[in-house]
Structures are given as C-alpha cells and as structure tokens.
Amino acid sequence: MSDELIRLSAAALGAKLASGEVSSVEATRAHLDRIAAVDGAVHAFLHVEGERAIETAAEIDRQRAAGAPLGPLAGVPIAIKDVLVTKGMPSTSGSRILEGWIPPYDATPVTKVREAGMIPLGKTNMDEFAMGSSTEHSAYGPTHNPWDLDRIPGGSGGGSAASVAAFEAPLALGSDTGGSIRQPAHVTGTVGVKPTYGAVSRYGSIALASSLDQIGPVTRNVLDAALLHDVIAGHDPLDSTSIPEKWPSMADAVRRADVSGLRIGVIKELDGEGFQAGVRQRFHESLELLEKQGAEIVEVSAPHFEYAIAAYYLILPAEASSNLAKFDSVRFGLRVTPEGGGTVEQVMSATREAGFGPEVKRRIILGTYALSAGYYDAYYGSAQKVRTLVQRDFDAAFANVDVLASPTAPTTAFKFGEKMADPVSMYLNDIATIPANLAGVPGISLPSGLAPEDGLPVGIQFLAPAREDARLYNVGAALEQLLEARWGGPLLAQAPDLSSHELTATEEGAL
Amino acid sequence: MARAELMDFDKALELFEPVIGLEVHVELNTTTKMFSSAPNPANSQFHVADPNTLITPVCLGLPGSLPVVNGEAVKYSISLGLALGCEIAPSSRFARKNYFYPDLAKNYQISQYDEPIAFDGQVEVELENGRVFTVPIERAHMEEDAGKLTHVGGSTGRIQGAEYSLVDYNRAGVPLVEIVTRPIFGGEADTPALAKAYVATIRDIVLSLGISEARMERGNLRCDANVSLRPRGQEKLGTRTETKNVNSMRSVERAVRYEIQRQAAILAGGGTIIQETRHWHEDTGATSAGRPKSDADDYRYFPEPDLLPVVPSKELVDELRAALPEPPAVRRRRLKSEWGFTDLEFQDVANSGLLIELEATVKAGATPAAARKWWTGEIARLANAAAVDASGLVSPEHVAELAQLVDSGTLTDRLARQVLEGVIAGEGSPQQVVDARGLAVVSDDGALIAAIDEALASQPDVLAKIRDGKVQAAGAVIGAVMKAMQGKADAARVRELVLERAAQTA
Amino acid sequence: MSEITAEQVAHLANLARIALTDEEIEHLTTELGQIMHAVEQVSEVATPDVPPTSHPIPMQNVFRDDVVGTTVLTADEALAGAPESDDSRFKVSAILGEEQ
Ligand SMILES: [Mg+2]
C-alpha cells in the first residue's frame, strides 16, 4: 500500500484524498517512510519535517472531514527547495553561512502551498545559493541521481528533482535562474517548469540574481506541474516585479493537449555541435511524434544565443555579489570571529571567508569586478545589451512560431567531480536554458527518453512567449501522452528500484 | 584632539575665495518606510519606539525579502523637487549603492544614481543681512536611511575606543530625499551665513509642504557641507572637504566658517588640502579628519533589479505642482505686509527662523505683534539659554493662548513669563498652568481697594503728596499693593484705583 | 581587456569583505582570467545603438499604499536569528571605520 501511494502522481493522490480512499496522514507517512528508506543514498533533503508534517496532514484530514472546501492538491505532500524561506523550518540555501537559521516568515510560494492544504515534507538540497549545475556545490554534500547514484542530479535544484524522481515526494518547488529547474528535470527524467518572470512571487526566495530568478514546479508529470503552477502563480504585492494580471488555468491547458496546427520552432543554434548524440536523437524523435499529431516543425535562428552564456555570467555574478552582501554575521547566520577578536570588518570578512564555498566566492569576486568603476560599461552594461538582443531573437522567432523547442541540456548526467575543476565547462551546461531567463520567457522540460548510449534520461525543452505559459502545458501534455504510449508508462517506471539499492552508497562514503 | 591652526576669517577671505556645496538629507514623514510597510519613525506618531520594533523582514535585509516603493514617498519627493524649482524626470530609476557597514542591513543602500527623480533647480535664499542669493540645485533623489549605531565602552560614546556597538534598525529604510546643490560661488564673507540660510530655507520648504517633521535635533534634516578654497584669481577649484552630519543650523554656519579658516591656514602655509570627510564636533566647535577618499569608495552602482522605473504622469506632476504652497520668498513678502511689520521687525522674525511658528501663532488667534514679541523675546531667550531650537520649545497654539490671556487681562506680562516656564516644563496648557499655579491676575476691585486703603493708611505722607498733585508719588503705593498681591495684579488698574481712592479719602 | 592581477583580486576581495587566503587569491586570479576571457565577447555585439535591458518583463510605477502592513515583526522575531544581541539590539564588535 505504502509503495503504491508514493508512486501515485500528485493529481491521482489528490483524487484519492478527495474521495476519502486514503488520508493525508497515510500519504504523508508513506513519503516520510520512503525518505527514511532511500534518502541516505539519494540525499535529496537537508531537512525533513517528520512529525510536524504528520500534524499538518492530520489537520487537513480534519478539515476534509468537516466538509471544508479543499483544492485538488490538498493533503498532498510537497518538498521545498531550500532557497525558499520557511517559517519555523531551517532555510540555508545550501550554504554553511545560513546553517541553523530559522526564518521568521514564509516565502509567498510557501504560503500559497500551505493555503492550498499541501503538506511540506522538508527542504531540499541545492548548490550553495543556487550557484551550480550539479548540486556538488552544496555545503552539505551532493545529492545523488536516483538513476545512477554516482552521477549528478543536475543543479542547482538537484535535491528537488531527485526527491521527486526517487518517489520521496510527489512534487516539489524549485527555482530557476539559468536552468536550475529544467536542467535537473532533464537529467532525472522529471518535469520542471520555469514560469514567465514575475508569474510566481520571488518574495521569500533567497535571491541569487534578482532579474533572472523564478520559482516553479518540479514534478513527475505535466499535469502535476500545471496543478502546482496554478497554486503558486499570481500577483503578490510584496514583489514589485510580480505580474499583476490574472492567469488562465494551466491544468486546463494540460487537459486540452492539442498540437494540431501548432507551429514549433527548432532553434538551430541549440541543435548541433556540443550536444550528445542520444540527446539529439530523442529530441528529434519527439518532434516527429508531434509532427504526426499535426504540429508544424520549422527551423528558426537565434543568432545572439551564442552570447547568452557570456552575458549571463556577467549579470548573475554582478547581481549575486550585491544580493549576497547581506550575509555579514550581524543579523542572522554564521559569525566567525578571528582569533583574538577583531573589528566588525574583520569579523565580516572572516565569516564570509569561512561561510561561503569556493563557487560562491568565485562568483562574488567576479560580480564585484564586473560592477567596479571603469569596468561597468564593458561588462555589466554590455551584458544588459546582449539581453536586449536575446529578447529580440525571441521576438523575431515568436513572430513565426507558437513555441520553440530544443534539448534541455547538452548531455546526460555526468559523474561527480567530472566538471568541478573547470568552471567554464560547467557553465556551458546551461547553454539551452539560460536564454529564457535572460528574456523572462517561460520554459518547460519534460522527459523525451533515455539516451541509447548510456541509458540515462534526457529532456526536451519548450519555450513560449512571456505570459504564454499555458502553451507549454498544452504541448508538454500532448508530447507526454505520445511518449508514454510508446514507453508503456512513465519513463520513471524504468528507473532503478532504490529500495533494493539500500543505503550502501552513502554508507560506503561515495562522496 | 589637537585643534587645527586657524586663519583669521577676514584675512582668509582676502586671500581665498570660498566655494561650498551642500547636501541636505530630508527624512520624509510618511506613515511607512520607503520600501517596506514598517511604521516610519520619522513620522511623529512613531517617533517613540523600542529598538527593533519598527521592523519588517525588508528593514533587516532578511534573506528573501524584497523592497516595494511607497507611492506616497514618491509624491512627496516630486512635490519637493517642484518646490526646489527642479525638472521632474519623465522616468527615473533606483540603483544600489554597495558598501559594507553594520547599520546598512543589506550592505547596499537603495538610492538613485544616474536617473534622479528631480534635477536642475534653484532656490532663493535670503540672508540675515537682507542679501538674496539664488542657490543652484543639481538634483534631488530618493533613497533610504540606515539604522542607528550606539557605541558602547570607551569614554566618549564615540566610535573610537568603543568595545562594541549595538544596532537598532528602526531607522533603516526611513524615506529620504537627498538634495544636492551645485557649487555655490560668490558667497564671499557671507558664505557661512549663506549655508545656514540655505538649510533654513530647505526647512521652511519641507515644513510648508508638510512632508517632513524637519527637526534637526532628531536628524529629520541633516546637512553635509563641502567646502573648498581657491586663491584669488585662480580659475580651478580647490580640493574640497566634506563635513558630515552637521545637525543644527547654527552648526552649519560654524562648521563652514571653521573649514574656511582651517583650510586657509593650511594653504597659506604652503600645505595641501586632503580630499576627505570631516566630522563636526558640537562641543569643541571644530572639525576633525575622517576617512580620506579612496578606491574603497567604489560603490558599484547598478540599477536596482528588484524595483521598476518611476514614470510620473504629466497629470500627477501638474496636480502636485498646482498644490504647491507659495515659495518661502513670496510668503515672506506676503506675511510682512499682512502683519504690518517694519523691515526691521520682519527681519528680526525671519532671522530667528521662526516664521512658521509665528504664522501658526497668529492663525491660532494671537495678534502679529504679540506673536512676534513672545517668539523673538522670551521664548528665544529661553531657547538660547537651553541651547535648543525655539521651535521645539513650545507650540504655537500655546503661545497664542498665552497672548490671549495677557490681552484679556488674566495675566500680566510678568505672570505670563511664569506661565510660559510652566508650559515648557510640561505642566500643561497656559490655562492649566494658570489654574494649577494660581497665577491669574486679581481682577476683583474689592480686594485691590482693600489693599490700597491699607497701603494709603500706612503711608499718610504719600497720600498728602498725591493730593498735592504729585502723582508720581503713587508709585510707592502701587509697589506696596503689587507686593501684597504677590504680583498677581494689573499695575495699570492698581494705579487707577490708587488715584481714585486718594481723591475719595479726602 | 587587461589581464587580471592578484593585487586586483585582493582589492576585490576587500571590497566584497571576504578574507581570502593567498592561495585562494592565486587560484582566483587564474580562474577569473579564464572566465573573463570567455565572457568578454559580449562587447562584440553590445554596440551603442542597442539599449540595455535590466528587467525582462518591462513594467513601471509599481507602488505600495502608505499603510502599515502585516509583515511587521516583533523585536523577538527580529532578533531571534542574531549571532549576538543585548536583547533589544544587534551586537557587533568594535568598528574600525567611521560612519558613512
Ligand atoms: Mg551592513
């Protein structure tokens, strides 16, 4: 029974909860048991709520028994990326500098999830301050890819993706600054959506790069993503960049799942050199399936995408260097006092030296440089201009097509340590996902199959114009149906059974 | 600290031309802060608060918190810009100014950099000697205040030698408008007075707009003074110093004067001025060297990504322009004619910086003459003795009430001065003080006549003199009566009655 | 663009208040050089006629009403996360520099 419960989609579990077939306490307990069984090996969680989650679940069960009107996800457990602050639950953003910090307030998406009656299970692992593509930069050790525990689960939201892929949670919240929701989805065989910039409030999301960050759903199927999207999206007066207009239902778009007449543009620049053969193969097979259903596939060009990574690695560190200045040992978090005391300046510097990992320091120094007097125009200023050019590429493309498509990332999951020594090659991982963040447009990644050469999951990415998130759910749901018909079920059904794998990976100290 | 060598002021003016630039920070009195919905301590209703109680996650820079602009603060800023004769930017932006300091929660200040809300203005400033200057305004921009540090340990409560410091973030995020002048030339010997008059004018403006409490002693209005000297006949500006946080109008004048004298002594001695911040010390009346300008001042400004451009509509700007109060210079001319003061009388009021108080006092029912008498007389004297601003001592309403009590004969001037002391001591309104202290004039003629008869009876020679027509002799009787009444009698009435009784008791 | 020197990195570390070790500075000098080399290409296309974009979704005049909100914290909540406090204020060690 318990194993059955954890394998249900969020939508299906929600339906069973609504019908009274199972209680939220049972469902929550099943997921906590699963976490206890496999998270030693996966290490998706930095914090697990335990009994408090059970109490919350019991409260929802009581409300349901009392006939309270509840939404489709009420009583469904959820994992929360540790980038979001949670009242009464530790929030570290994967950093030593925030170890043990308990925020006095909830992030708006967390508030919305709670209001929807969902049960927070805990906080998921991530690259420190969301800087990374592998979760190897977490101060608390990496998360392991449930498909192969020696491989990375993607990043920065490797914890959220792995928790979902390992059936520890039906769905999760993630954050995507340059691909941190979509790229982990790609390497774990899950679904991830980066909504339009401003669709989901950033209030309470520990900022990496304010003009790029966006919170979104991490799930095992497209409908679950849509249901969660509908819960968390909407105007928030606490976030100035939050879009005030009402949104259509994403779940309705999933139920439409109709691609006839849909024009899909294949981005020429993201379909060639540098992309693994199996990644491209599954990508093109997916396009063929859609074409058979009446979609029209056209090639489009985005000539400035080749500058996107460069612009991104100027804008992000610049904004991050300023956003991360608040970690100074005065009001919250770590304080390290140099031996024999020191001035407040020395305490701040010692704290930041001890509290930040190498990647964070690298980007802070880089961003400080890009903003400093005499370099601003050449670096930050130029990068902001590239941003305009990338937006123009999108505008031109969307003048001709309804959605754009590309592989989500160039390769399948790589092994731990493979790219740690070379930051530039690590940065190239985000080549397909970054343009959406620069332009603010929404993107989805869903599984397109396993790469024949290594048997690891690969994803396909769709991008839509800003505010047209519903198009992603429509096309994503259509493709998912076609692929699952071919596979005979969800791709994740083919993932290794972790319960037999047991806890050996961490016990042996793989990393 | 060793007091710097100073050159005689007149001598300094002979050798050098002083050029100043003034930066005034105005704390707006909106209900909430600039970027957070926390109560604003610069609004009088929240002025008294325990440390760290006027706080939201935004004020503390808690991870995840985000700023949202207070629309009212934007309107106040536009009004101020218009009152300073500025252009209002069709589009302006916020920027982050990055530097680490423990009172700055996020370690960046949200300010405006290359796109301030208001720019290119001018303000007419009238000096005590009647000279009128036009001070050019470069810009006025919106920003947020920092928290408050208290230095503990060491002897002075100053930063040097302190063992540790305590931070209260209540002030963090208070809305500020920073008004920056262009270099001001031609002040010559009036330069220190000009600096003071400029700050007084800014105070007049923000008070008339009602956008700030403008109490310098509370830091609602703070002035940084840039001073440089150039040798007579030299085109190029000299190196300037920036004296920070000069927090009374009197000190602004003194600090500028001091810097002129100090710099002149250095330059005349063949030395050079270091570009640095300097600190004003109220107690010693001197400035001391602070931090030299260095590349640590690389503030790495960039557009604030959490906030969006401010694009005021023409309608809004027109509406705010139409609602502007009259400019201080116009107002002065109007008040002078309304009150019927002579040039000298009006100057007296204007110089004391009490026009607003006077106007409010007249509005509350006092005659202009009485209002002037009280404010520039007894109140100014008491304020001076206590080294505080007269405006903070007593409310215009109370002064008007006091004047009316004198007019109606309830109080003599002498009694009124006692009542004023009671009001200042916090004993209540003038009427309450009169009641509590029993200070009202004895207007009961019966009681007065009894006292007069007693005095006349005990001084028969005086009575004889009065009867002989030597009216001055009545003074002795009046004195005795006033003494008997403990001063609570109207001397004029007593005199009338004395003469009456002297005639009757023939 | 000019090469990044170790002195520059040390200066940046000081601006960013990170007490980097000499070894880290050395490391970062090399890495920053490589990264900056990789990102310098932005200037190729960032011509004067291209306006900068700072917000991906253009909006303007987003204002809040001047009303005390519901997110106000108690002093206890404000101070709960402080490494050190005197129960009403945050405590920091002595300050070297002066007020800004
Ligand atoms: Mg600070």
Ligand SMILES: [Zn+2]
């Ligand atoms: Zn300022």
